[in-house]
Amino acid sequence: MKIFVVNAGSSSLKYQLIDMDNEQVLAKGLCERIGVSGGISHKAADGRSYSAETPMPTHSEAFAAVVYALTKSDAAVIGSFDEISAIGHRIVQGGSIFPESCLIDPDVLDKIEQLGALAPLHNPAHVLAIRACIKTFGEKIPQVAVFDTSFHQTMPPKAYMYPLPYEYYEKYGVRKYGAHGTSHRFVSDRVAAIEGKPKKDIKIITCHLGNGCSITAIKDGVCVDTSMGFTPLDGFMMGTRTGTMDPSALTYIAEKENLSPADINRICNKESGMLGISGVSNDNRDVTAAAKAGNRRAQLAVDMQRYEILKFIGSYIAAMNGVDSIVFTGGIGENDPELRKEVCGNLGFIGVAVDDEKNALRGREVKISTDDSRVNVYVIPTNEELVIARDTLEIISKK
Numbered sequence: 001m002k003i004f005v006v007n008a009g010s011s012s013l014k015y016q017l018i019d020m021d022n023e024q025v026l027a028k029g030l031c032e033r034i035g036v037s038g039g040i041s042h043k044a045a046d047g048r049s050y051s052a053e054t055p056m057p058t059h060s061e062a063f064a065a066v067v068y069a070l071t072k073s074d075a076a077v078i079g080s081f082d083e084i085s086a087i088g089h090r091i092v093q094g095g096s097i098f099p100e101s102c103l104i105d106p107d108v109l110d111k112i113e114q115l116g117a118l119a120p121l122h123n124p125a126h127v128l129a130i131r132a133c134i135k136t137f138g139e140k141i142p143q144v145a146v147f148d149t150s151f152h153q154t155m156p157p158k159a160y161m162y163p164l165p166y167e168y169y170e171k172y173g174v175r176k177y178g179a180h181g182t183s184h185r186f187v188s189d190r191v192a193a194i195e196g197k198p199k200k201d202i203k204i205i206t207c208h209l210g211n212g213c214s215i216t217a218i219k220d221g222v223c224v225d226t227s228m229g230f231t232p233l234d235g236f237m238m239g240t241r242t243g244t245m246d247p248s249a250l251t252y253i254a255e256k257e258n259l260s261p262a263d264i265n266r267i268c269n270k271e272s273g274m275l276g277i278s279g280v281s282n283d284n285r286d287v288t289a290a291a292k293a294g295n296r297r298a299q300l301a302v303d304m305q306r307y308e309i310l311k312f313i314g315s316y317i318a319a320m321n322g323v324d325s326i327v328f329t330g331g332i333g334e335n336d337p338e339l340r341k342e343v344c345g346n347l348g349f350i351g352v353a354v355d356d357e358k359n360a361l362r363g364r365e366v367k368i369s370t371d372d373s374r375v376n377v378y379v380i381p382t383n384e385e386l387v388i389a390r391d392t393l394e395i396i397s398k399k
């Protein structure tokens with residue numbers, strides 16, 4: 001059975017076709033510049049590839065290009081789209097409405113659209129993509145929504161509430177929702193599988209460190225706290241985002257520079273973090289290289305981010321009254337041994353010990369803690385698409 005996984009943004013569309021009989025990716029690709037010009041790059045698992053510039057005024061033309069790539073191009077992997085059993089969509093914001101993945105029907109689609117108020121950059125794009133799928137593939141093919149926020153819906157109110165006047169929660173749903181839930185779920189499930197224990201018996205801290213970064217505390221098998229909040233701006237310093245900081249610094253700057261809320265949003269989301277501090281790049285590779293070459297601001301950016309990661313881990317150890325396993329994932333978490341060494345080096349007080357040789361391994365699942373470390377530390381490459389495909393398969397199998 002083949003599942004088509006879609007991760008749609010407002011001007012981009014990432015996809016994978018997964019054969020669920022063996023959970024192998026048959027092909028993956030990316031459409032870019034939707035609404036502006038249009039282009040597709042597509043790769044089959046056997047190495048064949050196809051790319052084209054083709055007008056994509058809307059997501060519908062992008063899906064038409066994907067169908068061509070999958071069925072007719074030099075890198076085609078199926079004869080027709082009829083071979084695909086269902087479509088799974090990554091949805092960024094499910095609010096308090098969606099504690100788990102579900103089949104998309106008109107009511108679910110309406111709710112995803114309404115939640116656009118909480119994720120204006122993402123949910124409206126997901127809705128466009130779902131509608132374009134209905135137009136391109138018809139009403140019959142089941143579509144499933146898998147929410148980045150669902151995994152965090154188990155947080156207790158003391159973790160998800162902001163200490164603002166209560167009316168803003170009641171009127172506007174202002175609270176912590178978290179993000180990257182699909183990734184945190186995947187890697188924490190892997191910990192349980194690797195250790196051969198029920199997840200409920202392991203206190204886990206999962207660190208998803210990529211362009212966006214979040215850390216989650218998992219106790220009794222469920223998420224009890226996470227660093228991202230009302231939006232993915234919360235938490236700690238990322239590629240271009242501030243993470244948590246004193247809001248009065250922002251109102252002060254806004255007054256000084258005569259900035260609007262939209263300006264502040266842009267500055268905090270797109271111009272801050274590693275980029276804002278280093279002035280070099282938002283990309284961890286560039287910033288760490290500049291730091292090594294002696295750039296002081298790049299070094300400061302690196303030091304700030306690692307310090308904040310450490311503080312979040314420390315606070316979650318306290319919140320859970322201990323930790324059994326720590327996971328690093330995401331582009332940085334999977335590929336930056338120095339960051340892992342520095343962060344773990346400061347956790348010696350709870351008996352964390354990392355093996356330098358194992359820590360130097362790249363691109364695969366590995367336990368990097370020593371055999372006598374009191375806490376297991378892992379690098380686990382994340383696979384959000386596989387979780388989406390698995391949920392999709394499970395939901396359509398129940399139909």
Ligand code: ADP
Pocket residue numbers: 209210211212239282283284285286330331332335336
């Ligand atoms: P996204 O959040 O956009 O999915 P990724 O998870 O792909 O991002 O992570 C991107 C980040 O991973 C970038 O900052 C990049 O520099 C970092 N990264 C990727 N490869 C390496 C590497 N070999 N060493 C250090 N950092 C890396």
